[in-house]
Each structure stands twice: as C-alpha cells, then as structure tokens.
Amino acid sequence: MNKLLLSTALSLLISVPAFAAGTHVGGHGDEGHGDMHEEMAIGMPAKGEAVDRTIDVIMRETDDGEMIFEPAEFDIQKGETIRFAVTNKGEIEHEFVIDTMEGNAKHKEAMAKMDMEHDDPNSVRLDPGMEGEVIWTFANEGAFEFACLIPGHYESGMHGPLTVAPSDAAAEAPLVYSTGKVKKIDTKGKKVTIIHGPLENLDMPSMTMVFKADEALIAKMKEGQNIEFVADRVKGKLTVTAMK
Numbered sequence: 144m145n146k147l148l149l150s151t152a153l154s155l156l157i158s159v160p161a162f163a164a165g166t167h168v169g170g171h172g173d174e175g176h177g178d179m180h181e182e183m184a185i186g187m188p189a190k191g192e193a194v195d196r197t198i199d200v201i202m203r204e205t206d207d208g209e210m211i212f213e214p215a216e217f218d219i220q221k222g223e224t225i226r227f228a229v230t231n232k233g234e235i236e237h238e239f240v241i242d243t244m245e246g247n248a249k250h251k252e253a254m255a256k257m258d259m260e261h262d263d264p265n266s267v268r269l270d271p272g273m274e275g276e277v278i279w280t281f282a283n284e285g286a287f288e289f290a291c292l293i294p295g296h297y298e299s300g301m302h303g304p305l306t307v308a309p310s311d312a313a314a315e316a317p318l319v320y321s322t323g324k325v326k327k328i329d330t331k332g333k334k335v336t337i338i339h340g341p342l343e344n345l346d347m348p349s350m351t352m353v354f355k356a357d358e359a360l361i362a363k364m365k366e367g368q369n370i371e372f373v374a375d376r377v378k379g380k381l382t383v384t385a386m387k
C-alpha cells in the first residue's frame with residue numbers, strides 16, 4: 144500500500160516538469176498564432192490579381208415570397224481565391240456575407256437588434272439592380288455558410304452551404320516509395336548516402352547518391368540497412384522525406 148502511494152507520488156513529481164515543458168512549447172506556438180488572428184476561419188480578403196476563378200451570384204426574391212441566392216451552394220478548394228460577382232436582381236436591398244455558421248448566427252442576432260450596414264471585406268450589401276464583389280482566399284478546409292443577414296431574409300431562404308475541400312494538389316501527389324540500401328550516415332551533416340533503385344517520381348535511374356534527411360529519419364537508419372523511402376527535391380536538394 145505504502146509502495147503504491149510512493150510510486151504515485153513519484154509519478155506526479157516526474158509529470159510536473161514534463162507538463163512545464165509542454166506549456167513552454169505551447170507558448171512558442173502562440174507566437175505564430177498572433178498572425179492567424181488577422182484571418183478568419185473561413186480565410187482572408189484578397190486582391191483582384193490573385194483570383195483563380197469567378198463565381199456569379201444572384202440575389203433575388205421569388206414570386207412565392209422566398210428570398211434566394213443562385214447558385215444555392217458553393218464548392219471551393221482549399222487555397223482558391225474566388226471573386227464572387229454578386230448582382231441584386233431583386234426589388235429590395237440584400238447582402239452577401241461569407242463566414243462560419245457561428246459567425247453568421249452571431250452577426251444575425253446583432254442585426255436583429257439594429258440593422259447595421261457593414262463594410263467588412265467578407266460581405267457586400269447591394270441596393271436593387273446593383274452589382275458588387277467579394278474577393279476571398281479560402282485558406283482552410285471546412286463547412287462554412289453564405290447568407291443575407293438583413294432581418295428576416297435568412298429565414299426567407301437567403302443562406303446556403305459553402306464547402307471548402309482539400310486542394311487537388313494535395314490529393315494528386317501520393318507518396319512514391321523507392322528502394323535502397325543505406326551506405327553511409329552523416330548524422331552531424333544530416334546526410335545519408337543511399338545505393339538506390341530508380342526514383343520514379345524524380346525520373347532518376349538507379350545509382351548511389353547523397354540525400355539530406357532530418358534527424359528523426361536518420362535515427363531510424365542503419366548503415367547496411369535495406370529501406371523503402373521517399374525521395375524528393377526540397378529547396379533544390381535531394382531529400383529523404385519519408386521512410387517505411
């Protein structure tokens with residue numbers, strides 16, 4: 144019983160410095176986080192020259208009393224910069240806002256108390272017959288929403304899903320493994336010499352070459368070991384980027 148208590152106390156003691164170290168790492172992370180605040184979860188405003196594609200958006204009322212956006216949904220790829228060319232073809236004022244669902248819900252609540260006219264880069268408000276635009280870079284994957292937050296309009300149908308999917312670029316590059324034998328390891332220089340088979344992704348034949356590799360990968364290698372690895376160009380240098 145006493146032994147058990149003792150070992151519990153010991154493990155608590157041991158876990159304290161580990162926790163402190165974890166907090167420290169978190170502190171460093173926050174420095175990077177500062178930059179993140181400049182963009183919203185849905186992304187950030189962009190300039191015209193960055194536009195990858197334009198989506199025409201129409202806002203209008205229907206004969207049966209609904210208010211709609213056309214199209215009714217958007218599918219976007221992460222990293223795309225979109226120009227929403229918005230036209231109000233209705234008889235009353237409308238707006239086009241893109242945000243998270245929570246962001247729109249909060250904003251809508253505020254608008255219900257007081258009809259504010261916003262001039263945020265993630266929105267455009269248009270009188271009947273007018274045209275406007277929102278140019279936006281979708282930096283994050285996720286399920287977002289576009290809406291008109293003028294009181295009553297959301298409820299009349301003016302909202303729809305905006306889905307940001309992973310980019311094709313990320314999907315179309317599966318890892319290509321090559322085979323090889325580790326000839327020499329230079330831990331200090333973070334280099335490894337590999338007698339390798341063809342590097343198909345780099346269009347290179349079998350030979351013996353020196354690759355850069357990070358410490359974690361080098362720690363997994365032994366001279367004379369047969370390996371399956373991914374070779375790629377990183378900053379112009381042949382690098383081992385993964386290993387089985």
Ligand SMILES: [Cu+2]
Pocket residue numbers: 210236237238291292293296301
């Ligand atoms: Cu509206």
